[in-house]
Amino acid sequence: MTAYTATVTVRLKRGVLDPEAETTARALERLGFAIEGLRSADRFEVDLEAEDADEAIARAEEMAERLLANPTIHDYDVEVAER
């Protein structure tokens, strides 16, 4: 078994309104930053042991499907690295 950290990034699907990101963007503009857009995402770092990287990815993807993301509104991606 190898120790991995799986990083799951969950973000809203394109076209789904993100009021919190819009509010944050407006706050940045009020502070004087010129920006053209802002998207927010949640990042989860999961430490786990797996036979290989493929197994670690598969398990992290199942975590995303079943809990970390809501497939109705979210896309997600998974990266793994040995730790």
Place this chain on the structure above:
Amino acid sequence: MTVAVVRFGGSNCDRDAERALDRLGIDAEIVWHEDGLPADTTGIVVPGGFSYGDYLRAGAMAAHSPIMTEVREAAADGVPVLGICNGAQIGCESGLTPGAFTTNESARFQCEHVHLRVERADTPWTAAYEDGEVIELPIAHGEGRYELDDDRLTELEIEGRVLFRYCDADGELTPEANPNGSKHNVAGVLGERETVAVLMPHPERATLSELGATDGRGVLRAFADATES
């Protein structure tokens, strides 16, 4: 008969729902989620609140608690299930009903009275109303914006599974009357069976005459009708 009002850590409309049902002459009891559903459960309310502190997403944690497996099984057997506010979020997160309730367009918590148009009066939840009737109920939520991709929402509408929409006092579906930016002004939807429904507004808070509004009685009366029939 007993309507089980499922209490999670952070539920806060459980007693309101129990009292409202009691006042309508419907036997109800609060059930702690870890205890599971009583054997004589003939109806289920998943009440409002902030279960699990809204961690991850509103409703996400409660949706995966073991009692929700029992609730889904009961729903599949035809037991009436009503999810209100946080209960609606839990219902969608658990797959009882389609779509998702997410952050209000205003990005703020909103607590106000709204008008709703009854889209169908031939369901257990709306039998007390007329088609197109405008009723008034309170809302109190930060994540009530209904989201579903356009194709699936169209399917849902064709199947007649939109139960309530936000409207103005005349029943018009205007953007101004939509408090949270919900797609197509959707405020409540049906599950695969019409005995399963979720809505963001609070019928249990519009049931007692001493508090003024009583338009919510009709929704809760579904539980009485379910036993009689």
